[in-house]
Amino acid sequence: MATRARGNGRSSLGVPMIVLTATAAAAGAAVFAVIAAAGAAFPSVSRGLFAAAASLALIAAAARGPRPWQRDAETPTEWLEREGLTVAVRNGLALGAGFLTRVGFWIWWVLPVLAFESGSVQAGAIVGAAYGAARLGASSFVAARAEATRSDRLPRKLLLWRPRATAAADPLFFIASGVALALAARLVGFDGWR
Helix, strand or coil, X not given: CHHXXXXXXXXXXXXXXXXXXXXXXXXXXXXXXXXXXXXXCCCHHHHHHHHHHHHHHHHHHHHHCCCCCCCCCCCCHHHHHCCCHHHHHHHHHHHHHCCCCCCCCCHHHHHHHHHHHHCCHHHHHHHHHHHHHHHHHHHHHHHHHHHHHCCCHHHHHHHXXXXXXXXXXXXXXXHHHHHHHHHHXXXXXXXXXX
């Protein structure tokens, strides 16, 4: 997508990749800020109960199957038929939001729960921006590296590592879900086993 964004190879990949990553970070920040604002509309006990229920539902769903809930779709291929920075902007918005395209790991679903239970628009925006920047920044780096070396060795190697990445992300999902449950318990007012 970055190659199309630069337009027939007339310029470097740097600007499209920066636009792609920045747009993804902005989209993630906006989505998670809205989720956090929705959480702020509820009293902390209600936020805690909702977050606890959502976390338990996520844990149960992840335990039953390795494939996360998702809109199982890539960004539209007709976007790639265009040239210029609109390609980077459109893809950045769709991929940075997260839920508009394929979600590869269960851990993504814990992020909205954490943003909601925080009730802080600032915290939600930070979480969303970090997600969007990480998702597109990493792929932009890999694409830039492949372009600079004129080799697809790194992308092919990363595809082979995907099962290992999934295996590493799964325990992180359960840890993050535990954190969400602990924060939910605190919001509800549960202060430990006595």
